[in-house]
Amino acid sequence: MTKRTFKGSTYKRCTCTQPGTKKQLGSQCPKLKRANGMWRSNHGTWSYQAELPKRHDKTRRTRRRHGFASQTDAQNQLDKIADLVELGERRGDTTLATIGDLIDNRLRTGEPFPTPEEVAKQLDAGNTSLGAMPTVGEWLTSWITTRKKIREGTRIAYQFHITNWLTPHLGHYPLDALTVDHISRMFDAMDERNDTITAARNSDDPEIRKGVRGLRIIGAATMQRYRATLRTALNAAIRAQKITFNPATYVELPSGRRPKALLWTPDRVERWQRTGEKPSRVMVWTPEQTGTFLDHAEGHPYYALFHLIAYRGLRRGEACGLPWWNIDLPNRSITISTSLVQLGWRTEFGEPKSDASGRIVALDEASTLVLRRQKKHQKQLRAAAGDAWVEHELVCTEADGSPLHPAKLTDAFHVIADAAELPPVRLHDLRHGAATLMLAAGADLKVVQELLGHSTIAITADTYTHVLPELARETAEAAASIVPRNQRRNRPNVA
Incomplete structure (x- = not known):
C-alpha cells in the first residue's frame, strides 16, 4: 500500500430524511447537487472514508469521519493519513500496522496527526509504540513504576491492588475505552467471591470449609481503597492527556465508612x-x-x-x-x-x-x-x-x-x-x-x-x-x- 494506491475517498452527505420512513438520505439526497451537477455549497457536509492499514492480527479497519465544511478539508485529512501510510509501507508490515494504530488512536481522540517526519524521528529513536493508546494494564504498570514521592507502604498497597484485581479484570481494555460498567462488573465479581467464601464457610462439608480457610471477605472499606487506587491512576492519565474522563469516580459502592468504636x-x-x-x-x-x-x-x-x-x-x-x-x-x-x-x-x-x-x-x-x-x-x-x-x-x-x-x-x-x-x-x-x-x-x-x-x-x-x-x-x-x-x-x- 502506497500513497498512490491508498484507498480513501470523499463524499457529501446530509441529514435529510425520507418522507414516511424517517430514514436518512445521506449521500443520496437530491438537494446536494444543482441541476447542472455541481455541488450546492449550502446543503450538507463533506466526509471521508479511509481504509487504514490492517491490524497486527491482519483484520481490516475502515474509518469514516464527517462534518467537514468543504471537500478540500476532507481531502486534506485523507492526504495526511496517506502520507503516514506511505511511511509505514517503506518500513515493513509491523511498522505499518503500528502506524495504523497511531492513526486510529488520533481519530478516536481528535488529536491532530503528526507529520511523517515526526513519526520517522520516533521510529529511528527506537520508539515503536508511537504514542498509541495503552491498555489499562499497561498504564497501571507504567504509573506505579514511575510514581515519585510516595510512601513505600502505599506503593506496596497500590501494587497489591493492581496485581490482584485491577489488571486481571480491567487490564485488557484500551485506556480510553474503560467505562463505569467495566469497573462495576469488577466489584460485582468481588461480591460474588464474598458470597462463595461465605457459603463455603457455612457448608456442612469439612473439605469445602477447608478450601476457603485463610481467605478473607473483601469489605466495603477495602473496595473503596481499590477504587481509590484506580481513580488515582486514571487521574494521572488525565494529566498526561491520555484520557479526558475518569470512570472510577462514578462507580457506586457501599460507603465503607470506618466502623464505630x-x-x-x-x-x-x-x-x-x-x-x-x-x-x-x-x-x-x-x-x-x-x-x-x-x-x-x-x-x-x-x-x-x-x-x-x-x-x-x-x-x-x-x-x-x-x-x-x-x-x-x-x-x-x-x-x-x-x-x-x-x-x-x-x-x-x-x-x-x-x-x-x-x-x-x-x-x-x-x-x-x-x-x-x-x-x-x-x-x-x-x-x-x-x-x-x-x-x-x-x-x-x-x-x-x-x-x-x-x-x-x-x-x-x-x-x-x-x-x-x-x-x-x-x-x-x-x-x-x-x-x-x-x-x-x-x-x-x-x-x-x-x-x-x-x-x-x-x-x-x-x-x-x-x-x-x-x-x-x-x-x-x-x-x-x-x-x-x-x-x-x-x-x-x-x-
Missing part, C-alpha cells in the same frame, strides 16, 4: 463469651480493662511501649521507631517524627503516617516514670550484650539493641491479653484506649484529635461517637453508687 461493656462481654461474636470491628477496653492489661504486662520487655500506646495513643510503628533523642524527660514530652513501618515482613524507618501524625505528645507523670525505668533497664541490656550491642538509640529494642519488629509487639500483646482473660481488641485498639481514658477524664475531642494525630477532627468524632455517651453513662452510674441509700425508707408508698 464500641466499649466492652459487661453485657457485650457476656454475649461475646456466649457466642464468640464481636459487636464491632473496633472494640475498646474500658479504663478498668486497660488497667488489667497493663497490670499483666508489668515486667514484660515491651511494657514501656504498651504503656505509651495505652496512655498516650502512639501508633505501633511510632512506638517501635521512637528514639531517645525525641524524648524530653525533664519537660515531659515526646516528639513524633519517625515510624518503623512494616512492609510485608521487611521493616524500614520512615516519616509518620500524615502531616498531622507528626506531633508533640505531652507525658503524664506515670509515663515519665516508665520511660526513666526503661532507660535504666536498657543500660543493663547494653552492658550485658557488650560488643554484640547494635546501637540504634531506640526506646525499646531486641536484647542486642536491634529494632523491635512491629509484628513481635502485636504477638506479645495478644499473648498478654489472652492470659488476662480480657475480651478481644487489636493492638491498634489499645491506642483507642488512650482516647477513652481522656474522654472519661472530660477531655475535649479536639484535644483527643491532637493526641492521636488524626488529620481531621471528623475522624476522631466518627470513631468515638458511640464511646462518649457510654462513658458518660458509666460515670453517672459510678457517681450514683457512691451515694448511700436506705432502700427500705425510700420505697414508694403504695398504701
Whole structure:
C-alpha cells in the first residue's frame, strides 16, 4: 500500500430524511447537487472514508469521519493519513500496522496527526509504540513504576491492588475505552467471591470449609481503597492527556465508612463469651480493662511501649521507631517524627503516617516514670550484650539493641491479653484506649484529635461517637453508687 494506491475517498452527505420512513438520505439526497451537477455549497457536509492499514492480527479497519465544511478539508485529512501510510509501507508490515494504530488512536481522540517526519524521528529513536493508546494494564504498570514521592507502604498497597484485581479484570481494555460498567462488573465479581467464601464457610462439608480457610471477605472499606487506587491512576492519565474522563469516580459502592468504636461493656462481654461474636470491628477496653492489661504486662520487655500506646495513643510503628533523642524527660514530652513501618515482613524507618501524625505528645507523670525505668533497664541490656550491642538509640529494642519488629509487639500483646482473660481488641485498639481514658477524664475531642494525630477532627468524632455517651453513662452510674441509700425508707408508698 502506497500513497498512490491508498484507498480513501470523499463524499457529501446530509441529514435529510425520507418522507414516511424517517430514514436518512445521506449521500443520496437530491438537494446536494444543482441541476447542472455541481455541488450546492449550502446543503450538507463533506466526509471521508479511509481504509487504514490492517491490524497486527491482519483484520481490516475502515474509518469514516464527517462534518467537514468543504471537500478540500476532507481531502486534506485523507492526504495526511496517506502520507503516514506511505511511511509505514517503506518500513515493513509491523511498522505499518503500528502506524495504523497511531492513526486510529488520533481519530478516536481528535488529536491532530503528526507529520511523517515526526513519526520517522520516533521510529529511528527506537520508539515503536508511537504514542498509541495503552491498555489499562499497561498504564497501571507504567504509573506505579514511575510514581515519585510516595510512601513505600502505599506503593506496596497500590501494587497489591493492581496485581490482584485491577489488571486481571480491567487490564485488557484500551485506556480510553474503560467505562463505569467495566469497573462495576469488577466489584460485582468481588461480591460474588464474598458470597462463595461465605457459603463455603457455612457448608456442612469439612473439605469445602477447608478450601476457603485463610481467605478473607473483601469489605466495603477495602473496595473503596481499590477504587481509590484506580481513580488515582486514571487521574494521572488525565494529566498526561491520555484520557479526558475518569470512570472510577462514578462507580457506586457501599460507603465503607470506618466502623464505630464500641466499649466492652459487661453485657457485650457476656454475649461475646456466649457466642464468640464481636459487636464491632473496633472494640475498646474500658479504663478498668486497660488497667488489667497493663497490670499483666508489668515486667514484660515491651511494657514501656504498651504503656505509651495505652496512655498516650502512639501508633505501633511510632512506638517501635521512637528514639531517645525525641524524648524530653525533664519537660515531659515526646516528639513524633519517625515510624518503623512494616512492609510485608521487611521493616524500614520512615516519616509518620500524615502531616498531622507528626506531633508533640505531652507525658503524664506515670509515663515519665516508665520511660526513666526503661532507660535504666536498657543500660543493663547494653552492658550485658557488650560488643554484640547494635546501637540504634531506640526506646525499646531486641536484647542486642536491634529494632523491635512491629509484628513481635502485636504477638506479645495478644499473648498478654489472652492470659488476662480480657475480651478481644487489636493492638491498634489499645491506642483507642488512650482516647477513652481522656474522654472519661472530660477531655475535649479536639484535644483527643491532637493526641492521636488524626488529620481531621471528623475522624476522631466518627470513631468515638458511640464511646462518649457510654462513658458518660458509666460515670453517672459510678457517681450514683457512691451515694448511700436506705432502700427500705425510700420505697414508694403504695398504701
